[in-house]
Amino acid sequence: MSMSAALHQPAWAFPRNDAFSFVSRAVAQSRAAVNCSGCYHRKVCLANVVPDRELGMFDELISMRRKLSRGATLYRAGDRFEALYVVHSGGFKTVGRLTHGEEKITGFHLPGELVGLDAIDSAKHSYEAVALEDSEACVIPFARLEAAGQKFPELRHQLFRLLSRDISRDQGLMLLLGVMTAEQRLATFLLNLSRRYQRLGFSPERFVLRMTREEIGSYLGLTLETVSRTLSRFQREGHLAVRQRDIELKNMGALMETAGC
Amino acid sequence: MSMSAALHQPAWAFPRNDAFSFVSRAVAQSRAAVNCSGCYHRKVCLANVVPDRELGMFDELISMRRKLSRGATLYRAGDRFEALYVVHSGGFKTVGRLTHGEEKITGFHLPGELVGLDAIDSAKHSYEAVALEDSEACVIPFARLEAAGQKFPELRHQLFRLLSRDISRDQGLMLLLGVMTAEQRLATFLLNLSRRYQRLGFSPERFVLRMTREEIGSYLGLTLETVSRTLSRFQREGHLAVRQRDIELKNMGALMETAGC
DNA sequence: CGGGTTGTTGATGAGGGTCAAACACGGTGG
DNA sequence: CCACCGTGTTTGACCCTCATCAACAACCCG
Numbered sequence: 001m002s003m004s005a006a007l008h009q010p011a012w013a014f015p016r017n018d019a020f021s022f023v024s025r026a027v028a029q030s031r032a033a034v035n036c037s038g039c040y041h042r043k044v045c046l047a048n049v050v051p052d053r054e055l056g057m058f059d060e061l062i063s064m065r066r067k068l069s070r071g072a073t074l075y076r077a078g079d080r081f082e083a084l085y086v087v088h089s090g091g092f093k094t095v096g097r098l099t100h101g102e103e104k105i106t107g108f109h110l111p112g113e114l115v116g117l118d119a120i121d122s123a124k125h126s127y128e129a130v131a132l133e134d135s136e137a138c139v140i141p142f143a144r145l146e147a148a149g150q151k152f153p154e155l156r157h158q159l160f161r162l163l164s165r166d167i168s169r170d171q172g173l174m175l176l177l178g179v180m181t182a183e184q185r186l187a188t189f190l191l192n193l194s195r196r197y198q199r200l201g202f203s204p205e206r207f208v209l210r211m212t213r214e215e216i217g218s219y220l221g222l223t224l225e226t227v228s229r230t231l232s233r234f235q236r237e238g239h240l241a242v243r244q245r246d247i248e249l250k251n252m253g254a255l256m257e258t259a260g261c
Numbered sequence: 262m263s264m265s266a267a268l269h270q271p272a273w274a275f276p277r278n279d280a281f282s283f284v285s286r287a288v289a290q291s292r293a294a295v296n297c298s299g300c301y302h303r304k305v306c307l308a309n310v311v312p313d314r315e316l317g318m319f320d321e322l323i324s325m326r327r328k329l330s331r332g333a334t335l336y337r338a339g340d341r342f343e344a345l346y347v348v349h350s351g352g353f354k355t356v357g358r359l360t361h362g363e364e365k366i367t368g369f370h371l372p373g374e375l376v377g378l379d380a381i382d383s384a385k386h387s388y389e390a391v392a393l394e395d396s397e398a399c400v401i402p403f404a405r406l407e408a409a410g411q412k413f414p415e416l417r418h419q420l421f422r423l424l425s426r427d428i429s430r431d432q433g434l435m436l437l438l439g440v441m442t443a444e445q446r447l448a449t450f451l452l453n454l455s456r457r458y459q460r461l462g463f464s465p466e467r468f469v470l471r472m473t474r475e476e477i478g479s480y481l482g483l484t485l486e487t488v489s490r491t492l493s494r495f496q497r498e499g500h501l502a503v504r505q506r507d508i509e510l511k512n513m514g515a516l517m518e519t520a521g522c
Numbered sequence: 523c524g525g526g527t528t529g530t531t532g533a534t535g536a537g538g539g540t541c542a543a544a545c546a547c548g549g550t551g552g
Numbered sequence: 553c554c555a556c557c558g559t560g561t562t563t564g565a566c567c568c569t570c571a572t573c574a575a576c577a578a579c580c581c582g
Contacts, residue, residue: 096436100521104439106432118432120425163424164381170431171367171379175357177438178365178482213529221439223571228530260361484539489562
C-alpha cells in the first residue's frame with residue numbers, strides 16, 4: 001500500500017474547509033464551466049471509464065455544477081428525482097428521517113463519489129443530501145445518462161457497478177450497525193475514511209474530519225458522547241491523536257485489530 | 262388497499278414449507294423447464310416489464326432453475342459472480358460475515374425477489390445466500406441480461422430500478438438498526454413481511470415465519486431472546502397471536518403505531 | 523470579547539445482552 | 553406406541569454497554 005504520489009502537501013496542514021476546495025478555486029465560481037477533461041477527479045469519478053479523448057461527451061452530459069454552502073441541501077426527501085450528483089469539492093451527508101422525526105445519517109460522500117442512486121426506483125428522493133461544508137456537486141441528468149448508456153456499454157456497466165457498490169457499502173454498514181461494539185464501529189469508520197482520503201491523494205494517516213461528533217454518532221448508531229469518549233480512549237491507548245477535528249492515526253494496525261478486519 | 266383476488270385459501274392453513282412450494286410442484290422437478298410465460302410470479306418478477314408476448318425472450322435468458330434444499334447455499338462469499346437469481350419458490354437469507362466469524366443476516370428474500378445484486382461491482386460475491394427451506398431460484402446469467410438490456414431499454418431501466426430499490430431497502434434497514442428500539446424493529450419487520458406476503462397474494466394478517474427467532478434477531482441486530490420476549494409482549498398486549506412460527510397480526514394499527522410509521 | 527456551537531468528561535440508569543433452566547415440537551428407532 | 557433426542561422457543565436472573573442528563577471547557581465568528 002504505497003503512499004500516493006499525488007500527495008504534495010500534508011493534509012494535516014490544511015486549514016478547515018480548504019482540504020478539497022482548492023480544486024474548485026481553480027475552476028472558478030461559474031456554474032457553466034463544467035469540464036471533465038480538465039477535472040482533478042476524472043480518475044476517481046464516474047467519468048473514469050471513458051477514454052480521455054472521449055471525455056468531451058461528459059461535458060455535454062453534465063449540464064452544470066451546483067455550489068452549495070455549508071448546511072445547504074442538494075435535494076430533499078420527496079423531491080422529484082431528476083439527476084444524480086457527483087461530489088466535486090467539499091463533502092455531503094445523506095440523512096434519512098423516520099416519520100417520528102428521528103434522523104439518521106446514512107452516508108458521507110467525498111469528492112468523486114456519486115449521490116442520489118437510491119431514488120432511481122421510485123423517481124423520488126426518500127432521503128436528503130446536505131453539504132457538510134461549502135461544496136460543489138456536478139449535476140448529471142439521469143435521463144441523459146441512461147441514454148448515453150445506450151451508446152457506451154462501458155458507461156452502462158460502470159453505472160451498474162456503482163449501484164452495486166452502494167449496495168455492498170450499505171450492507172457493510174448494516175453489519176457494523178448490527179453486530180459491532182462502539183469501539184469497533186469507530187475504528188472501522190476511521191479506517192474507511194482513511195482509505196477514501198488516500199484514494200483522493202491525501203495522507204491516509206492524517207486528515208481532518210469534516211463532520212461533527214454528533215454526525216459521526218448518527219452515522220454509526222451511537223451518541224455523540226460515546227463517540228467522544230471512544231476517541232479519547234483511542235488516544236489514551238496511543239492508537240491515534242485527536243485535536244478537535246484533526247486526526248492522526250498513529251497505529252493503523254491496532255485500529256484494524258480493534259475493528260476486527 | 263384491497264386484498265388480492267389471488268388469495269384462494271388462507272395462508273394460515275398451509276402446512277410449513279408448502280406455503281410457496283405448491284407453485285414449484287406444478288412445474289415439476291426438471292431443471293430445464295424454465296418458462297416465464299407460464300410462471301405464477303411473472304407479475305411480481307423481473308420479467309414484469311416485458312409485454313407478455315415477448316416473455317419468450319426470458320425463457321432463453323434464464324438458462325435454468327436451481328433446486329436447493331433447506332440450508333443449501335446458492336452462492337458463497339468469494340464465489341465468482343456470474344448470475345443473478347430470482348427466488349421462484351421458498352425463501353433465502355443473505356448472510357454477511359465479519360472476518361472474526363460473527364455473522365449477520367442482511368436480508369430475507371421471498372419469491373419474485375432478486376438476489377445477488379451486490380456482487381456486480383467486484384465480480385465476486387461478498388455474502389452468502391442460503392435457502393431457508395426447500396427452494397428454487399431462477400438463474401439469470403448477468404452477461405446475457407446486460408446484453409439483453411442493449412435491445413430492451415425497458416428492461417435496462419427496470420434493472421436500474423431494482424438495484425436502486427435494494428439501496429433504498431438497505432438504507433431503511435440502516436435506519437432501523439441505527440435508531441430503533443427492539444419493539445420498533447420487530448413491529449417494522451412484521452409489517453414489512455406482511456406487505457410482501459400480500460404482494461404475493463397471501464394474507465397480510467396471517468402468515469408463517471420461515472425463519473427462526475435467531476435468524477430474525479440476526480437480521481434485526483437483536484438476540485433471539487429479545488425477539489422472543491418482544492413477540493410475547495406483543496401477544497400479551499393483544500397486537501398479535503403467535504404460536505411457534507404461525508403469526509396472526511390482530512392489530513396492524515397498533516403495530517404501525519409502535520413501528521413509528 | 524461575548525454568545526453560540528462543538529467537544530469533553532462525569533454520574534446514573536435502562537435497554538437489551540448473557541447465562542441458565544425448562545419446555546414444545548418433530549423426528550427416529552426400539 | 554412410547555422413550556429418546558435435537559433443535560427451537562420461552563422465561564427468569566443478572567450484568568454490561570451505551571444512552572441520558574448535566575456541567576464545563578474549547579473553539580469559532582462576527
